[in-house]
Amino acid sequence: MKKRLQIRDQKQNRKVTLILWLLLGTFSMVAMLWTAAHKTVVISARSQEQGELVPEYRTEQTGEMQLPMQTDQKADRQICIPLESGTKAENVVVENHYMEKELWIYIENGRKAFYKERRITGDLNPVEKGICEAQNEGVLLRLSMREVLEYHSTLEEGSLWVDYVSPKELYDRIVVLDPVGGGRDLGVTASGCQEKEVALSVARQTAQLMEDRQVKVYLTRTEDIDVTKEARRQFADWVGADLYLEIGLSSDPENTSVYGISGEYNDEYYIPEFGNLQWADCVTRQVTVAASNRAVGLFPATEEDVLWEIAIPSARISLGYVTNAAERQLLIQEDYQKKLAQGIAEAINEVYTNTQ
Structure with a gap:
């Protein structure tokens, strides 16, 4: 009798363990999916006037193009930058050029043609102008601002979302x-x-x-x-x-x-x-x-x-x-x-x- 009870208890323990592992696996998968969809892009600080993103990004220039922009009245101190399908966080380099009051965004494998058709949207009050230029195997987007700002960027739903605030x-x-x-x-x-x-x-x-x-x-x-x-x-x-x-x-x-x-x-x-x-x-x-x-x-x-x-x-x-x-x-x-x-x-x- 004791042996049967022990076997039954062991089976129940295995079921509980299996359920816990399934729950843990499900939670981990959800967390992974959420993280993949909401990937923070680290912003480097550049206080110099002539600092380069990464030197090789600026060795081959093929001309500048003005970025099309459209204000979104619902946006509040946030800029939305569309990205081509398949772009990941590791393909994006963002730099804050304080002395020039510019935000630089390099997108590996990005194309100028894509940004001829797609608009930069959001709360564009601090933005004076936006420039797109081809750089080697990608594009460099340069947003000229009216003031020095701090930024936090997140890659979500196929776009780069950039929130901004003043240093103070x-x-x-x-x-x-x-x-x-x-x-x-x-x-x-x-x-x-x-x-x-x-x-x-x-x-x-x-x-x-x-x-x-x-x-x-x-x-x-x-x-x-x-x-x-x-x-x-x-x-x-x-x-x-x-x-x-x-x-x-x-x-x-x-x-x-x-x-x-x-x-x-x-x-x-x-x-x-x-x-x-x-x-x-x-x-x-x-x-x-x-x-x-x-x-x-x-x-x-x-x-x-x-x-x-x-x-x-x-x-x-x-x-x-x-x-x-x-x-x-x-x-x-x-x-x-x-x-x-x-x-x-x-x-x-x-x-x-x-x-x-």
Whole structure:
């Protein structure tokens, strides 16, 4: 009798197990189908003026075509981009070109002919124009915007759906870091140490450090390219920044023994409570401590400096002297650059903590 009961119990257990596996399989299949139909497309950030999607995408150009567009009154801050049948998320590359206020969408195996007939639809209020151009084995769609925006894109039902918001709607705290130089502008140099390279490396590392601190950091450039002074000034306003920091180095060929960290600020533009001088003092102090270096001092910026026309707390941090042999060797070391970045990050954190 006990043996029969055991056999019966085993059969029931097998049935329960089978049912559970069937339910799990069904749920997994539904999840897979939903995921396949609602695939998020990652958007890369490009803050430079001449950044390429992927270099090979822009080696063969066959002319531009204006994209046909039609406003959808029911759409709310969303743009719908039709895709050819069979297009998958991995066939689409999306980039946000902040400095140009452009959204770039490369579609592998896409055809210009398809976009002659199909319209871009949605809430098109921020869109100035759209351009389509053939690029190697696909097409590049470039949407020129009236303002800097943040995007989230999803591939669903044969279309790419792009939702957009302003940076201020998405982030409570925004900082612009401006690594000086770039492209043909090397900045101050000495014995292989270039200001543009050190500034960009420290800016990038600072942005990485701030990712977990609920602060959005924008860079005026993310690669070695030219950026105009006017574009640097405007960018802080475009993204609604709270703070602006120019990052560079110092040089004194006549006195190579001089070393240390210094700050600059606009002493003509007064901002109540927390202003340019306070920001310059804070960042100079924190970077000096983090790098175990010495502070040279704080100095007023000249009228030619990018700081002159910025209406938010702005400053320049000079991370050291390229003309001092010992400091120059430190400036090209990654570990030392990380310390400098940590100092800038601590300064940003201090400002937001004390001004809440």
